Structure formats: structure tokens, C-alpha cells
Amino acid sequence: MISYDIVIIGGGPAGLAAAVSARKAGIDKILILERDKELGGILNQCIHNGFGLHTFKEELTGPEYAGRFIDQVLEAKIEYRLNTMVMDISPDRVVTAMSRADGMYQIQAGAVILAMGCRERPRGALNIPGYRPAGIFSAGTAQRLVNIEGYMPGREVVILGSGDIGLIMARRMTLEGAIVKVVAELLPYSGGLKRNIVQCLNDFDIPLKLSHTVVDIEGKEHVTAVTIAEVGKDMKPIPGTEERYTCDTLLLSCGLIPENELSNKAGIKMSPVTSGPIVNESLETNIPGVFACGNVLHVHDLVDYVSEEAKKAGESAAKFVKAGGKDTEGGHVIEVKATDGARYTVPTTINVDNMDDLLTVRFRVGAVYKDSFVSVYFDDERVMHNKKRILAPGEMEQVILQKKKLAEKPGLKTITVKIEAE
Amino acid sequence: MYDVIIIGAGVTGSSVARELSRYNVSVCVLEKCEDVCEGTSKANSAIVHAGFDAAEGSLMAKMNVRGNEMMGQLAEDLDIPFRRNGAMVVCIHKEALDGLKTLYDRGIANGVKDLRILTREECLEMEPNLSDNVEGALYAPTSGIICPFILNIAMAENAAVNGVEFRFNTQVEDIQKDLQGIWHLRTNNGEYLAKYVVNAAGVYADVIHNMVSKNKIKITPRRGDYCLLDKEVGGHVDKTIFPQPTNLGKGVLVSPTIHGNLIVGPTAVDLENKEGNNTTADGINDLIAKANDHVKNLPMRKVITSFAGLRAHEANHEFIIREVEDAPHFIDCAGIESPGLTSAPAIGEMVGGMLKDMMKLTEKENWISKRKGILNPQNLSIEERNELIKKEPAYGQIICRCESISEGEILDAIHRPLGARSLDGVKRRTRAGMGRCQAGFCSPRVMEILHRELGLPLEEITKSGGRSNIVLERTKGTNGGEL
Numbered sequence: 001m002i003s004y005d006i007v008i009i010g011g012g013p014a015g016l017a018a019a020v021s022a023r024k025a026g027i028d029k030i031l032i033l034e035r036d037k038e039l040g041g042i043l044n045q046c047i048h049n050g051f052g053l054h055t056f057k058e059e060l061t062g063p064e065y066a067g068r069f070i071d072q073v074l075e076a077k078i079e080y081r082l083n084t085m086v087m088d089i090s091p092d093r094v095v096t097a098m099s100r101a102d103g104m105y106q107i108q109a110g111a112v113i114l115a116m117g118c119r120e121r122p123r124g125a126l127n128i129p130g131y132r133p134a135g136i137f138s139a140g141t142a143q144r145l146v147n148i149e150g151y152m153p154g155r156e157v158v159i160l161g162s163g164d165i166g167l168i169m170a171r172r173m174t175l176e177g178a179i180v181k182v183v184a185e186l187l188p189y190s191g192g193l194k195r196n197i198v199q200c201l202n203d204f205d206i207p208l209k210l211s212h213t214v215v216d217i218e219g220k221e222h223v224t225a226v227t228i229a230e231v232g233k234d235m236k237p238i239p240g241t242e243e244r245y246t247c248d249t250l251l252l253s254c255g256l257i258p259e260n261e262l263s264n265k266a267g268i269k270m271s272p273v274t275s276g277p278i279v280n281e282s283l284e285t286n287i288p289g290v291f292a293c294g295n296v297l298h299v300h301d302l303v304d305y306v307s308e309e310a311k312k313a314g315e316s317a318a319k320f321v322k323a324g325g326k327d328t329e330g331g332h333v334i335e336v337k338a339t340d341g342a343r344y345t346v347p348t349t350i351n352v353d354n355m356d357d358l359l360t361v362r363f364r365v366g367a368v369y370k371d372s373f374v375s376v377y378f379d380d381e382r383v384m385h386n387k388k389r390i391l392a393p394g395e396m397e398q399v400i401l402q403k404k405k406l407a408e409k410p411g412l413k414t415i416t417v418k419i420e421a422e
Numbered sequence: 423m424y425d426v427i428i429i430g431a432g433v434t435g436s437s438v439a440r441e442l443s444r445y446n447v448s449v450c451v452l453e454k455c456e457d458v459c460e461g462t463s464k465a466n467s468a469i470v471h472a473g474f475d476a477a478e479g480s481l482m483a484k485m486n487v488r489g490n491e492m493m494g495q496l497a498e499d500l501d502i503p504f505r506r507n508g509a510m511v512v513c514i515h516k517e518a519l520d521g522l523k524t525l526y527d528r529g530i531a532n533g534v535k536d537l538r539i540l541t542r543e544e545c546l547e548m549e550p551n552l553s554d555n556v557e558g559a560l561y562a563p564t565s566g567i568i569c570p571f572i573l574n575i576a577m578a579e580n581a582a583v584n585g586v587e588f589r590f591n592t593q594v595e596d597i598q599k600d601l602q603g604i605w606h607l608r609t610n611n612g613e614y615l616a617k618y619v620v621n622a623a624g625v626y627a628d629v630i631h632n633m634v635s636k637n638k639i640k641i642t643p644r645r646g647d648y649c650l651l652d653k654e655v656g657g658h659v660d661k662t663i664f665p666q667p668t669n670l671g672k673g674v675l676v677s678p679t680i681h682g683n684l685i686v687g688p689t690a691v692d693l694e695n696k697e698g699n700n701t702t703a704d705g706i707n708d709l710i711a712k713a714n715d716h717v718k719n720l721p722m723r724k725v726i727t728s729f730a731g732l733r734a735h736e737a738n739h740e741f742i743i744r745e746v747e748d749a750p751h752f753i754d755c756a757g758i759e760s761p762g763l764t765s766a767p768a769i770g771e772m773v774g775g776m777l778k779d780m781m782k783l784t785e786k787e788n789w790i791s792k793r794k795g796i797l798n799p800q801n802l803s804i805e806e807r808n809e810l811i812k813k814e815p816a817y818g819q820i821i822c823r824c825e826s827i828s829e830g831e832i833l834d835a836i837h838r839p840l841g842a843r844s845l846d847g848v849k850r851r852t853r854a855g856m857g858r859c860q861a862g863f864c865s866p867r868v869m870e871i872l873h874r875e876l877g878l879p880l881e882e883i884t885k886s887g888g889r890s891n892i893v894l895e896r897t898k899g900t901n902g903g904e905l
Contacts, residue, residue, distance in 0.1 A: 035820065085820040096804070100818035100829075103808040122860035124650070124727025131700040132729060134885035134892055138862045145866055151880060151893035176897050220697055221890040237703070248894070261824075264654075 004079075005029040005321045006314075007095050007109035009086050009262065012041020014294025015115035016069035017307040021314030022113075023076045027321055031107065032073070032080035033097055039073065039080060040066030041117055042140070043303065045147045048168055050195070054304035065303060089266040091287055110325055111289045111317040114263055114277065115310065118256040118295040120165070126254055128160075130217030133224075139165040139253040143172065152176055154249030158226045159183040160214045162190035162197070164301070164394070166253020171200035173251075180204070181245045184212035184228045186235060189368045191255070191394045193301055215242060217250060226250050256299045266290070273344040274298040281350040281359055282316035283309065288327050291317050298346050298362070301396045305362065309346075312356075328354060334412055341365050341372075341391075341419030350415070352406045359401045361417065365391045369419050374399060377416040378409060391419060424450045424587075426777060427607060427616035429594050429630055431455075432463040433570070434755045435622035436578040437766040441774025443584035445783035450616070451578075451586060452609060454593035456887025457847045458840060459574035461624040463763065464850065465648070465699065465731025467675055467685060468570040469662055471761040472509060472562035474529025474537065475672055481741045483532040485765035485772070490534075490564055492767040500576035501795030502569060503680045509565030509662040510545065512716045514555040521666050522560045529562065536563045549659055553716050565662055567680045570763055571850035572795065575840070577770070580793040582839040584786070589614075591887065594623075597633040603751065618751045618781065620773060625696045625734045627742075627756035634749040639742065639756060643696050643732040644671075646688025647705035652724040652858050656682040658717070665716050671733075672760065674712040676720065681853065686713045686720065688731065699730045726858045733759035741765070743772060745780075753777070796834045796852060800826060821871070822864040824857020832868060836875045843876060845869065846886040865892070 005027045008015045011034030019032050038044065043051070046062030053059060056068065073080065081099060088096040093112050098104040120138035137145070137153055143165060145151050155178050159166050162185040170180045183201060188211050190197055201208050209228065215237050216227040230241035258276040260268070269278045269286045276297040277285040284291050293313035294306045320327065331353035338345045345363045369391040376384035376399050384399060391397065399417060406412060426442060428435045431453035442449045453460070470493050476483035497504035513522050522539055529537045538561045545552055545559045552559075582588060589611065596608040597619065607614040623630045628641040651658075662677035670690040679685050689705045689712075710722055736742060736757030746752045753776065755769055762769075777783065799807055799817055810830075811818040817830030835842045835851035842848040845855060848868050855861030855868065869883045869892060884890040 035823070083819060085823070085826075087826070098807070098811070098818055098820065100811065100815040103811040103818055104804050105808075106804070119859050120862055122726070122858075122862055124860045125725060125858075127649075127703075127706055127725060127728055129701045129703045129706065129728075134890035141862050141865060145893060146897055149866060149870075149880070149893075150897045152895050152897050153892070154894050215703065217700075221886075221888040259823075 001094070001106050001108050003108040003110070004031040005110040006031070006113060006317050007107055008032045008113045008115055009089070009095070010034065010041065010115035010117055010296070011039040011080055012115060012117050012294065013043055013066060013069065013303050013306045014117070014296070014310040015041070015113070016066070016073055017310035018113045018115055018293055018314035018317070019078045020069060020072045020076060021311040022318045023078055025315050025318030027318045030078050032078065033084045033086050033095070034080060034082050035085045037083055039070050039082070045144045046168070047147050048172070051303050054302065055307055069307070086262060089262050089290070091267055093289055110321040111291065113313050113317050114290065114292040114296050115294050116259045116262065116296040118258045118299055120252070121255040121257055123252055126252070128214050128217065131219055133217070133219040133222050135219065135223030135248055136217065136250045137252070139163070139169045139251045142251050143169055146172060146176060152178065154178065154247070156181060156247040157249045157251060158228070158245050158247045159251045159253060161185060161252055161254035162192050162208060163253035163255060164192040164196050166251060167192045167196040167200040169251055169253070170206050171204060174204050174206070180206045181247060182206070182228065183208045184214060185210050186213045186231060187211070189392060193394055194392070213237060214250070223248055223250055256295065258296045258299065260296060263292070263296070271344060271348070274346070279347050281347050281355045282319070283313040283347065284316060284320070284327070289320050289325060298344070301394065305396060308360070309362070332410060334406065335414045336361060337414055337416045338363055339416055339418045341367065341369060342417045345417055350401070350406070352403065355403050355406070357403050359403070360398050361401060362396055362398045363417055364396055365393055365419055368392050373420045373422065375418050375420045377418070378412050379414055423604065423615040423617070424448045425616065425781065426618045426620060427452060427605070427614055428620040428622055430622035430624055431458040431578055431588060432461050432622060432624050433459065433574040433577070433763055433766040434758050434769055435620070436574050436581060437770030438620050438622060438755070438773045439581035439586045440577040441770040442777060443581045443586050444774070444785055444789050445778060446786055447781065447783050449586045450614065451588045452592045452594055452607065452614060453588065453590050456590050456843060456884070458578040458588070459571050459850060460886070462732055462734055463570060463574045465729055466570055466760065466763055467677065467688065468568055468679055468763070469509070469675070469677060470504070470566035470568050471764045472529065472565040473532050473534045473761070474525050474560065474562060475667060476532065476761065478528055478531040481743060482761070482765070485741060485768040486761040487533045488768035488771070489761070489765040492771070493566065493568065493764070496767050497568070499791055500580055500793045502572045502576050504566055504568045505680055506564060506566040507661055507678065508561065508563040509664060510540070510549065510559040510561050511664045511666055512545065512552060512559045513557045513666055514553055514716060516557050518666055519558055522558055525560050529560070534562060534564065537561070549661060549663065551658055551717055551719060552663065553718050567662065567677060568763070569680050573763065573766070575851060576793050576795065579839045580790070583790055583793065588840055594630060597630070599634070599749070605752070618753070618777060620753045620755065622755045624758070625732050627734060627754065631746065631754055631756060634752050635746045636748055640737065641756060642735045642737070643693045643698060644735040644759065645691045645693050645698060645705070645730050645732055647701050647709050647728065647730045648685060648687030649706065649709060649722070649725045649728045651684040651686065651721065652726050653682045655721045655724045656684050658684050658721065663717055665712070674709055676713050676717045683726070686710070692735070693732070696732065699732050701728050701730045705730065727860055735759050741769070743769060745776070751780070796831050796838070799828060799830070821867050822854035822857060824859050825853045827852050827854040829871065832871055833875065836872065843872070844884045844886050844890070845892070848872070
């Protein structure tokens with residue numbers, strides 16, 4: 001069996017940044033396994049700009065942003081295998097992979113970094129009634145068809161869901177000459193970034209109907225019309241509010257799901273909130289030496305944060321390998337909780353002895369909050385109270401903890417992140 | 423001119439075709455859709471019923487029990503995924519316990535083997551997720567689950583290998599008999615002539631029958647909505663769990679599928695529209711409510727798709743399999759609703775036998791009784807898989823991530839007899855696109871493979887034939903370059 005110090009599952013933004021940081025941390029034998037025919041992941045089909053404002057202080061397109069990291073991977077001569085599907089990860093970190101070129105084979109990994117990304121929630125999972133014709137796409141599939149393959153799915157479009165990919169595709173389809181008739185969103189707020197609503201919908205006069213959903217799809221062979229209706233507080237359609245739109249395409253942008261099939265098979269514990277692994281301050285899962293970062297861990301809004309998180313995962317994996325494949329034992333472990341509007345945190349535990357001087361705790365809120373406070377409690381003591389003009393589920397939030405502050409409190413058991421009105 | 427024309431390439435038509443392929447006789451199957459298994463055969467519960475439901479002495483009961491008996495050997499011969507997982511008809515009201523005995527007696531009269539009535543305790547021991555209200559159940563170990571697509575496809579493929587011709591996208595519009603007694607079938611693709619006709623047109627069997635007979639029949643499309651759940655929860659129950667039957671049918675069942683998903687359904691709504699296989703919010707809600715009566719903690723958040731099928735319901739709830747009185751040499755297979763899938767092998771055997779006698783057919787010497795299915799590399803060891811990839815590198819390239827389907831399997835599906843020509847054709851043969859992401863990732867890749875292998879422009883690749891094209895045209899600024 002071949003062996004590597006670190007095997008990284010996925011060559012998208014998370015996997016690339018993790019590889020680069022692990023190399024900088026002094027690890028020699030690193031292997032990236034990528035299922036697609038090129039590195040870069042989903043960024044390759046995100047040809048719009050707006051990437052890299054935090055990381056590179058400039059506006060890049062998706063492929064350009066990926067390119068920056070691919071260049072670093074190539075420069076560092078980090079090994080990667082394309083068109084390679086990972087079939088299994090065992091709890092003792094044996095990775096089973098397969099490709100046309102290499103057949104099926106196993107790799108003993110010193111550490112594994114999970115960076116498989118996420119996928120879109122399909123029509124079936126939404127229980128949208130109606131026919132099941134051609135012309136219904138998840139927004140990301142349509143994005144691939146338009147931006148990579150160079151084909152238009154249709155001319156008259158209705159979009160359900162206001163996730164970022166849906167918003168981006170509303171603009172993209174418009175620029176390609178299609179008419180986007182309406183974007184319907186089940187929730188009373190958009191799940192996408194504010195800037196995307198402005199730049200992709202408002203600037204093109206595309207109506208966004210909040211608290212609306214699709215109640216019927218017509219067309220036996222191909223979509224011919226879609227009916228939307230307003231929903232009440234119970235999320236059920238309100239009779240009499242139906243509006244019918246003739247169209248040939250229905251795009252769905254109704255949420256992203258971390259792709260954790262491999263993690264589940266390996267026995268990694270999952271968070272029911274994020275659908276991603278439960279991790280500690282080192283982004284390590286319950287299986288020693290298996291780390292996670294990027295959208296497989298929790299769905300991010302900006303790729304810049306993915307890169308930042310992945311850098312940390314790469315460093316942690318390097319540390320694990322250098323320690324001879326062992327976690328440091330003992331230490332002061334603190335639980336991190338999300339309550340009162342904060343839906344989850346990553347990480348959920350902090351071993352103070354293992355943390356860096358600064359630790360970013362990322363989280364999302366469950367509803368829109370105006371003029372509210374992000375508060376952090378050390379047990380019952382409030383230690384942080386930051387006013388925010390707006391907090392929205394579509395945008396990821398973070399608080400930064402200092403090691404020295406935590407080290408000052410050896411009896412500290414729980415850190416709680418919550419949203420407070422005052 | 424053909425000796426026999428079969429109208430419809432669903433599971434009934436394909437079974438008749440396979441049975442006839444044993445004999446020295448020319449056979450052609452006319453199918454209005456672009457593939458086999460496009461109507462009732464593709465959207466049902468996929469259960470091989472034991473046979474205790476149908477009325478004692480009915481043809482339906484006879485076909486059901488015989489079909490169930492035949493299924494094991496057929497599945498082996500044609501490489502069809504099939505398992506006898508057993509079924510339970512669950513009683514949740516004490517006062518209805520007598521109903522189980524009635525079903526038991528009917529089953530015994532119909533010739534169903536190994537039936538047993540279970541106590542509440544026995545039920546819960548076998549199926550811990552049954553409702554807390556369970557009072558008892560009828561247990562039928564001979565009941566099974568099967569891949570309905572492969573059952574249909576395998577019989578058609580095997581028929582084709584043995585010389586039966588198939589004409590797709592060919593809809594029968596009119597049927598006349600000439601003075602020599604030859605049937606003239608007018609279609610959208612020209613006229614077809616035959617000495618004998620078998621009507622296996624599913625929900626359209628009445629339309630076809632009424633073209634040749636004064637004694638009109640009516641087939642009512644009875645819609646059933648279903649939900650299919652993720653494989654993650656496929657083990658919620660092991661047996662097929664039925665409620666006690668009503669006059670609308672066997673009710674909403676909960677069952678594992680042969681591929682490890684969980685299926686919940688169907689509802690029963692009578693329609694006029696023979697194409698009305700759209701799901702409805704009411705239907706899905708109704709279904710969820712009913713399923714929860716018998717099975718607890720149903721993880722309905724794990725639904726990966728919902729769909730609806732149309733049963734070909736005839737008012738007497740009986741199969742009509744006979745030569746039409748006022749149209750000699752014209753055989754109906756009408757009213758083939760549940761247990762139609764189970765009965766298909768028996769119906770094929772019966773109609774094949776009828777035609778053999780009527781036409782004095784002789785058996786072929788070189789009839790091929792077996793069919794090898796598409797290889798499932800997931801059953802191979804790492805070493806075997808490596809050998810395979812060395813020989814056929816396409817088996818090393820995963821196309822459908824959710825179901826782990828390789829390009830090798832898709833190429834096989836396209837190039838075998840009656841091969842796939844659309845996304846759904848590939849899906850039904852290989853399961854590519856049938857997983858939890860519902861083809862989000864693999865559809866562009868399968869399109870690319872179909873485009874390359876069939877030499878069709880991408881704009882002409884369809885979801886399921888007809889006007890179900892996936893993409894419309896090139897984007898601006900692209901000039902028809904290759905993918």
C-alpha cells in the first residue's frame with residue numbers, strides 16, 4: 001500500500017489552501033485527490049467576479065481565484081491526481097480511491113483532510129408537486145451548462161430559492177438573453193448575500209417574491225409553466241394567491257448540503273445543524289487525524305473564509321503528522337455553544353492548550369436581526385457585546401477568541417455565542 | 423408483414439414478446455415512447471406480491487400467484503435484482519383483526535404458500551418500527567421486491583436478442599382488418615401489417631381495444647403518488663408493510679426497495695387524463711398521513727424524490743386477457759393494474775401459450791433463455807475491479823457520485839440491445855442519476871457521453887425522448903465548437 005503524510009479529499013478551494021498551508025508547515029508527502037478533470041472545484045464555473053476581496057484585496061473571478069491557489073500548489077510541487085474518486089475512508093485513515101488511469105487502490109494516510117464541498121438540494125427533496133419534465137435544473141447544474149459547456153437550458157426562466165447561485169444565475173441567464181420572470185423565495189428573507197440581491201436582481205429589474213413557493217409545474221415533456229403562491233406563517237401555500245408564469249426553465253437554489261457520504265461511512269460524527277462534521281479548535285473530527293474544512297464542514301458565504309479555514313486545517317494536520325500521528329493528550333477543554341438566534345458554531349470544542357493565539361469561531365444566525373448584538377459569554381459572564389446593524393442567515397458571522405483570555409480562566413467550562421436585542 | 427404485432431413495450435408487452443421469442447414466429451413491438459418501460463411499468467411499488475389480495479378464482483389471483491412463483495427463476499435467468507423480503511399486512515384496530523383471517527383464507531384458496539398470522543409481539547419483534555397500535559398482521563414470506571425497470575428492460579432485451587423487433591416513437595392511431603384477415607396498423611411512422619395483434623397498451627388498452635371491437639371497454643387511469651427516501655433510511659423497515667386493503671386497493675405501503683431506498687405510496691385517485699402522472703400537494707400530504715398510521719417515525723425529511731404512476735384500472739378490477747370476441751386474432755391484455763408487475767411473467771406465458779396453440783408455433787432450436795445484466799462493479803473485490811479497469815478503463819471513471827456508477831456501466835447501457843438513448847434511459851438501466859442529488863452532478867456528464875456515443879448534437883439529447891430536450895441552444899459567443 002502506498003502512503004502519504006497527508007491525503008486531501010477534494011481539489012477545490014478548501015483542498016488547495018489546506019495543501020499549501022500543510023506544505024508551508026513542513027510536510028513533504030501530500031496528495032490531493034480530485035474527482036473532476038481539473039483542480040479548482042466549483043470555482044471553475046463561477047465566472048463572475050467578487051472573489052478574493054479579503055484574501056487578495058482585489059476582485060477576482062472564480063477561476064482566477066482558484067488559479068492563484070493552483071499556482072501555489074504547482075510551485076510547491078504538491079502531488080495531485082485528477083479524475084479520481086475516493087470510494088472509502090476507513091477509521092484508521094486508509095483511503096480507497098479509483099480512477100481510469102490508476103484503477104482501484106488504497107493509500108495509508110498519516111492525516112486526512114476532508115474538503116469534498118457541498119451539493120445543491122434537488123427538486124425531489126423539496127416535494128414540489130407537478131409533472132417531472134425536462135427543464136428543471138438546480139442552479140449550479142445550469143451554471144455548469146451555461147458557463148462550462150456553453151449551452152442555454154432555456155429562454156424563459158423562473159427561479160425558486162434565493163441562494164447565491166440562484167441570484168448569480170438570474171443575472172447570468174439575463175446577460176445571455178433569457179428572460180428571468182421571477183425569483184420566488186419560501187422564507188420571508190433571502191438566503192443569499194445582500195450584494196447579490198442588489199447586483200443580480202435589482203439592477204436587472206427581476207422581481208424577488210419573498211414568502212412564495214412553487215405549487216405546480218406544468219409540461220409533460222418539457223416545462224411549459226410554473227405556478228407560484230404566497231405562503232403563510234406555517235409555510236403552506238395560501239389558496240387564491242397563485243400566479244402562473246409561462247416558462248421553459250425552472251431553476252432551483254434552495255440550499256446547499258455538505259457532501260459527507262464518505263465521512264458518514266468512516267463513522268465521523270455529524271452536526272444535525274450544519275450537516276457537517278463536529279470539529280474541535282484544530283478542525284479535527286472525532287476520528288484522530290481526520291480534519292475537515294470548507295463547505296463539507298459547513299456551508300460558507302465567501303470563498304475567502306473557506307481559504308482561511310482550510311489554512312488552519314492544513315496546519316493542524318501538519319502538526320498531527322509531526323507529532324507522530326497523535327493528538328496531544330489532556331489540556332483544558334471548553335465547550336462552545338450557540339443559542340438565542342445563533343444556529344451553530346464551528347468549532348464546538350476548544351482545547352486551550354492546542355489553540356493558536358487567536359481563534360476564529362464561525363457561526364450563522366437563524367433569522368434576520370436588526371440593530372442587535374453578537375454576545376459571547378464565558379460561562380455566565382458576558383465578555384463580548386458587538387453591535388451589528390444587520391445579521392442575516394445568508395451571511396456567515398464570526399467572533400475571534402484570544403488564547404490568553406481563555407488561559408486566564410482555568411475553570412471555564414462553556415463559551416456561549418448568542419444574539420441579543422440589547 | 424409480421425406474424426404478431428404487440429402494442430406496448432411495458433412489462434406486459436415485453437413479457438409476451440419474450441415468450442413469443444421462443445418460437446419460430448416474426449414479432450414486432452410498437453411503442454409510442456422512445457424506450458421500453460415508459461408508462462405504468464416505470465412508476466409503481468415494485469413489489470412482487472404474494473397473491474392473497476385478488477379475489478378467489480379470479481384470473482388476477484391465478485396470474486399473481488403464478489407470476490410470483492416464476493419470478494425467482496426469471497430473475498436468475500435475466501439477471502434482475504430481486505429479493506423475497508416478505509410482506510406484512512398490518513392491523514391497527516382490534517375490531518379489524520377478522521379481516522386478517524379473511525385475507526389469510528383467500529391467500530390459502532389462491533394457493534399462496536407459507537402464510538401466517540402474527541401476534542402483536544411477533545410483529546414488533548420482526549419490525550420494531552411498526553406503529554405502537556399494531557394488533558397483529560398477516561405475514562407472507564413469498565412477497566418480494568424487484569427492480570421494475572430491469573424486469574421490463576431485461577425481458578425486452580432478451581426478446582430482441584431472440585429476434586423480436588422493436589419500433590419506438592411509434593404510436594398506433596388506427597387499426598383495420600382487410601378481407602384476407604390481415605391487421606393494418608396505421609401509426610405516425612407508417613403502416614404495419616400483422617396476422618395477430620396483442621394489445622398491451624396499459625392505460626390506453628381501451629383506446630386500442632375500442633378500435634377493433636363493438637364491445638367497448640374503459641380503462642381508468644388511477645393515479646398513485648409516491649415518495650422515495652434516501653438509502654440512509656432504507657432499513658427503516660425490512661418487510662413490505664401494507665395496511666389492510668380497501669375497495670380502492672392495497673393502500674399506502676412502506677417498503678425497502680431492492681436498491682436499498684425506502685418507498686412510501688401509493689395514493690389512489692381516479693382520473694380522466696391518461697397522461698396525468700403529475701404529483702399533487704394533496705396527494706403527497708395524504709400519503710404521508712396514511713403511511714404514519716402503520717409505521718412510526720417515518721423519516722419524511724429524507725425524501726429524495728416524489729413521483730406518480732397511473733394504474734390501468736378496469737371497473738371489475740380483473741385482468742382482461744383473451745381473444746376479443748368480435749375481433750379474431752386480436753388478443754387483449756387490458757386492465758393490467760397491480761399486481762400487474764408480479765403477474766407479467768405469467769401473462770407472457772399465458773398469451774404466448776394462446777398464440778402458440780392458435781398459430782401452431784414450433785419452438786426455436788437456438789432460443790437464448792438467459793441475459794447478462796449490466797455489470798455491477800460494486801460487487802467486485804478491489805483486485806477484480808482493478809483487472810476490470812485494466813481491460814476497460816471506463817469502469818475506473820465514476821460518473822454518478824451518489825450511486826457510484828462508472829462510465830463503463832453507462833457505455834454498456836447505451837450499446838447493449840435496445841440501448842439507452844436518453845438520460846432517463848441511462849438512469850433506468852444503470853441508476854446513474856437516481857441517487858440523492860437526483861442527477862444534479864451527473865446529468866451534464868451523461869449528456870456528454872450520449873452525445874459522443876450516439877453522435878447526436880447536444881441539443882438533441884433528451885431527458886426521455888419527444889420534446890424533453892435538456893438544452894436549447896449554444897450560448898452567445900460560442901460557435902458550435904465541441905464540448
